[in-house]
Amino acid sequence: MSTNVDALVLGSGPGGLAIAAALCKEKLQVGILSAAEPREIWPYTYGIWGNEVDELGLEKLLKYRWVNTVSYFGEGSKEKLSKENNPTKHCQDYGLFDKQKLQEYWLKQCDDALVQWHKGTAAKLEVNNNISRVTTKDGTILSARIIIDATGYQPVFLKVPNEGEVAVQTCYGIVGKFSSPPIEKNQFILMDYRSNHLTPSEKNEPPSFLYAMDMGENYFFLEETSLGLAPPLTLEILKDRLQKRLESKGISITHIEHEEHGLFLPMNIPIPDLKQPILGFGGAAGMVHPASGYLVGSLLRRAPNVANAIAIAMQDENRTPAEIAEKGWQALWPKELRRKQALYQFGLEKLMRFKEEQLRSFFKSFFALSKEEWYGFLTNSLSLKDLVKAMWAMFKSSPINVKWGLFEMKGREIKLLIKFLNPNI
Numbered sequence: 258m259s260t261n262v263d264a265l266v267l268g269s270g271p272g273g274l275a276i277a278a279a280l281c282k283e284k285l286q287v288g289i290l291s292a293a294e295p296r297e298i299w300p301y302t303y304g305i306w307g308n309e310v311d312e313l314g315l316e317k318l319l320k321y322r323w324v325n326t327v328s329y330f331g332e333g334s335k336e337k338l339s340k341e342n343n344p345t346k347h348c349q350d351y352g353l354f355d356k357q358k359l360q361e362y363w364l365k366q367c368d369d370a371l372v373q374w375h376k377g378t379a380a381k382l383e384v385n386n387n388i389s390r391v392t393t394k395d396g397t398i399l400s401a402r403i404i405i406d407a408t409g410y411q412p413v414f415l416k417v418p419n420e421g422e423v424a425v426q427t428c429y430g431i432v433g434k435f436s437s438p439p440i441e442k443n444q445f446i447l448m449d450y451r452s453n454h455l456t457p458s459e460k461n462e463p464p465s466f467l468y469a470m471d472m473g474e475n476y477f478f479l480e481e482t483s484l485g486l487a488p489p490l491t492l493e494i495l496k497d498r499l500q501k502r503l504e505s506k507g508i509s510i511t512h513i514e515h516e517e518h519g520l521f522l523p524m525n526i527p528i529p530d531l532k533q534p535i536l537g538f539g540g541a542a543g544m545v546h547p548a549s550g551y552l553v554g555s556l557l558r559r560a561p562n563v564a565n566a567i568a569i570a571m572q573d574e575n576r577t578p579a580e581i582a583e584k585g586w587q588a589l590w591p592k593e594l595r596r597k598q599a600l601y602q603f604g605l606e607k608l609m610r611f612k613e614e615q616l617r618s619f620f621k622s623f624f625a626l627s628k629e630e631w632y633g634f635l636t637n638s639l640s641l642k643d644l645v646k647a648m649w650a651m652f653k654s655s656p657i658n659v660k661w662g663l664f665e666m667k668g669r670e671i672k673l674l675i676k677f678l679n680p681n682i
């Protein structure tokens with residue numbers, strides 16, 4: 258069997274559905290080929306800053322929203338333990354998506370536009386000057402003018418350059434009830450880097466932080482997280498640290514509703530080869546923010562622009578799949594965004610090798626930036642000029658241990674700075 262559409266999207270995770278829905282809005286004929294069922298429940302929980310959904314008019318898609326949002330970075334030195342428990346207040350709402358609502362939001366747009374659904378696993382790709390063809394494992398052939406690979410962090414067809422080890426965020430988390438509240442009522446903690454529950458030798462190991470939220474009705478979600486490391490911290494270490502954190506406060510777990518282990522989030526996935534004749538979107542296309550690991554806000558903001566570029570490119574019937582893909586890549590990864598990505602990846606390299614005390618000081622300085630600056634950094638919504646200004650302001654206000662860490666070049670950092678200056682090399 259062979260079916261022909263304008264655009265065939267591979268994958269039906271958030272990336273696949275976001276771009277498929279945006280292409281439907283452009284009145285293109287869209288097909289989706291996915292190994293998953295359309296309404297299969299996504300495995301992760303998706304967090305986002307309140308402002309991001311408000312700006313998109315999508316606040317109704319949130320299941321939870323917290324106003325009391327804080328982090329704890331302590332003072333970074335034993336002499337100042339008295340200030341250890343002073344929170345850094347973010348004064349910025351944070352939310353968790355109702356992931357079924359988010360999925361339905363995109364699916365409805367696809368269903369209304371009569372998207373063709375195909376369940377199957379893409380196995381073979383052929384692209385010539387007229388058409389692109391995907392063959393599934395069971396032999397079905399699907400054709401389209403453009404193929405969009407949104408099959409996640411290990412894309413089935415996209416070519417992604419090998420730029421060395423990928424930093425991975427690891428987490429061990431539980432949703433449950435506790436002998437007493439482990440965090441304040443109605444509170445959301447982005448990062449709790451306090452570590453007095455660890456022995457001096459444990460403190461010398463790569464640090465981790467607590468990401469936590471009050472879920473209501475006496476349930477709390479606590480997740481011990483390692484920001485981004487290659488090789489990553491093991492789940493056993495993270496589980497042990499979470500238990501020690503609770504024990505140090507005299508708190509025990511009385512009921513586990515849900516246990517999350519084995520979650521691995523690659524942070525610094527390279528931008529794919531922009532000269533290939535298919536397009537990518539989502540985790541496959543390097544869209545995860547290297548500093549935060551977040552993706553959904555970026556999918557919602559960037560999909561309409563990419564879909565529009567594809568629709569315009571397709572108006573010329575003589576355009577080849579490679580030419581259409583090129584227009585899509587230009588819209589997805591314009592030069593300014595590639596330069597910013599190099600800066601973010603440079604920053605992540607630094608964080609990966611900072612010791613605990615340096616990390617705490619770094620984040621303290623980072624969240625002392627104006628709200629517009631740190632929020633714009635974390636959501637990738639600053640212009641390149643403003644991003645550089647914010648990073649420079651942070652460098653100037655950092656304590657000497659952080660300044661030195663930022664200044665000292667190691668590993669692939671020089672290469673990333675060169676990429677920042679010229680992302681085409």
Ligand SMILES: Cc1cc2nc3c(=O)[nH]c(=O)nc-3n(C[C@H](O)[C@H](O)[C@H](O)COP(=O)(O)OP(=O)(O)OC[C@H]3O[C@@H](n4cnc5c(N)ncnc54)[C@H](O)[C@@H]3O)c2cc1C
Nearest residue numbers: 268269270271272292304378379408409520539540552553
């Ligand atoms: C632990 C963790 C926590 C995260 N937390 C957040 C968060 O709080 N906020 C946020 O914004 N982001 C978060 N992310 C990042 C990101 O939002 C998710 O990783 C997201 O699921 C990536 O979406 P995707 O559609 O690109 O890929 P995926 O969700 O991996 O979807 C890939 C799709 O492709 C299909 N597929 C795969 N291979 C084939 C094939 N050969 N043929 C056909 N179909 C195929 C799969 O069935 C699936 O439908 C988190 C990620 C992880 C891992």
